[in-house]
Amino acid sequence: MESFTPLTATLGGALIGLATAVLWLGNGRIAGISGIFGQLLPPAQTVVWRLVFLVALVAATFAAARLFPGLGAGGDSPARLVEAPAAWGVPTPVWLAVAGLLTGLGTKIGNGCTSGHGVCGLARLSLRSLVATLVFLGVAVITVAVTGVV
Amino acid sequence: MANLKLPYLATAALSGALFGAGLYVSQMVDPLKVLRFLAIPAGGWDPSLAFVMGAALIVMFIAVQLGKRRSAPLFDVAFHEPEYRKVDRRLVGGAALFGIGWGMAGICPGPAISLIAFLPDNLWIFLVAMFAGSLAGSVVIPSGHARRLADAQ
Numbered sequence: 001m002e003s004f005t006p007l008t009a010t011l012g013g014a015l016i017g018l019a020t021a022v023l024w025l026g027n028g029r030i031a032g033i034s035g036i037f038g039q040l041l042p043p044a045q046t047v048v049w050r051l052v053f054l055v056a057l058v059a060a061t062f063a064a065a066r067l068f069p070g071l072g073a074g075g076d077s078p079a080r081l082v083e084a085p086a087a088w089g090v091p092t093p094v095w096l097a098v099a100g101l102l103t104g105l106g107t108k109i110g111n112g113c114t115s116g117h118g119v120c121g122l123a124r125l126s127l128r129s130l131v132a133t134l135v136f137l138g139v140a141v142i143t144v145a146v147t148g149v150v
Numbered sequence: 151m152a153n154l155k156l157p158y159l160a161t162a163a164l165s166g167a168l169f170g171a172g173l174y175v176s177q178m179v180d181p182l183k184v185l186r187f188l189a190i191p192a193g194g195w196d197p198s199l200a201f202v203m204g205a206a207l208i209v210m211f212i213a214v215q216l217g218k219r220r221s222a223p224l225f226d227v228a229f230h231e232p233e234y235r236k237v238d239r240r241l242v243g244g245a246a247l248f249g250i251g252w253g254m255a256g257i258c259p260g261p262a263i264s265l266i267a268f269l270p271d272n273l274w275i276f277l278v279a280m281f282a283g284s285l286a287g288s289v290v291i292p293s294g295h296a297r298r299l300a301d302a303q
Contacts, residue, residue, distance in 0.1 A: 003186060003196045005177060012176020013202035017209025019168035024213055026161035027153070028223035028230050031169060033259040038284035039293050049153050049162040054263055056166030057173075062267035064174040071175060081270050082181045082256050093275050095254065100262075100276035102251030104283025107259060109290050110244020111234055114258040115169075117245075118203055121232075123210035131237050135245035136252060140188050143253025150185040150192070150256075 008071060020120050023053075032116020034107035085149045110136070158225040173264045176202040181256035188253055233298040240290060 020031040027049070036050045064071075084095035107113040110132050112121060117136075121129020144150065153159075177183045178199065187199040222228050234241070252258050255276065257265070262280060265273050292301050 003183070003194075003198070005198045006201050009176050009198040009201035010205045012172045012174070012178065013205030014209055015168050015172030015175060016202065017172075017206035017213075019165045019172060020206065020210045021213030022161060022168060023165035024210070024223065024229070025217055025220075026165070026224050027158055028217075028226045028228060029162075030230065030232065031165055033169075033263060034284070037259055037263065037281070038287075041285070041293075046153055049159055052159050053162040053166035053169075056163040057170035057260075057263055058266045060167035060170030061174045061179065061264040062170075064171045065267060068175070071177070080182075081265075081272055081276070082185060093272055096272050096276045097279040099251045099255035099257070100279030101283040101286075102247050102254070103257070103259065103262070103276075104251075104280035104285075105287045106244045106246070106248030106251060106283075108244065108284045108287025109240050110246075110248055111232065111241065111291060113248060113260070114203075114252075115260050119206045119210055123207050123214050126232075128232075128234065128237050128241055132241055132245040135242055136249035137188075139246045139249025140253035141190050143250050144185055144188040145191050147254060149254065150182065150189050 016115070016119065020115065020123075024120070030116055030120045032112050032120060034104075034113040035111075035116055038104070038108050082149055085147055087148065106136070153226070155225065161225055169260065170264050170267075172202075172206075173260055174267075178202060178258075179261045179264050179268075181261070184256035184258075184261070185253075188256070230295075233295065233302045235302065244287070244291075 023029050023031040036053055040047060040050055081096060084090045084092045112129065112132060117129040117132040122133060173179050183196065184199060186194070186196040189195060217223070217229060257276060259280065262276060292298055
């Protein structure tokens with residue numbers, strides 16, 4: 001299993017944990033990306049810090065890719081998205097549009113994503129986040145098995 | 151406004167930067183890596199992302215415990231706890247829809263944003279669709295603290 005990368009996964013996970021810790025202890029905010037992204041439009045009066053957070057996130061990804069080229073995608077360029085499975089006959093742009101739509105809609109209605117529920121919520125011992133995490137992980141595993149996208 | 155002061159915004163920038171670096175180092179920015187983690191029933195399962203979540207959880211759990219000793223965070227008057235408390239159909243239904251989207255593309259919202267650093271083909275389609283989906287979801291779940299509190303009762 002050459003693709004198994006426990007060391008960088010643990011290090012990267014610790015950085016993500018540190019990111020959520022800094023935002024919680026500093027500003028009392030949950031670092032849930034779907035929430036930060038999804039409330040960029042009014043009526044939220046808190047647009048500025050959300051924008052600052054997201055710009056820093058992209059900039060740091062860019063910087064990390066310059067410092068450690070090849071790490072982010074295990075040696076390949078990380079600049080590729082998954083293509084729609086050939087057997088489905090769906091063009092990739094349509095596939096990605098549906099996936100994006102479901103991701104935005106689902107995280108809004110379910111009030112969180114991998115970071116908000118999966119990291120922050122579980123660390124706060126929230127029952128809602130435990131349920132949400134089990135559901136989206138389980139459904140994602142089933143979806144990958146059904147679509148055969150990898 | 152506490153949330154326009156420099157320490158508050160610097161904290162947001164530091165958190166975002168750590169988050170972006172973590173997504174890259176852990177390889178969660180790679181949709182294929184994510185899908186190989188989700189492809190449990192297939193051969194050659196890659197369990198790496200369980201280590202990402204585990205490590206992040208341990209660090210954040212400690213931070214939450216530290217936060218409990220304080221009445222407020224460093225740069226705001228209160229911790230912003232989520233408004234919703236009950237496990238309901240919207241939580242489960244929303245998580246299920248997100249699970250389908252995540253399983254189709256291997257891109258959850260954090261990596262979707264961090265991938266902007268590489269400008270991959272078609273990423274804009276995913277981002278626009280994600281934003282549209284989030285907007286559509288505000289019909290069901292309102293935006294803004296006061297509206298959410300009222301909605302959660």
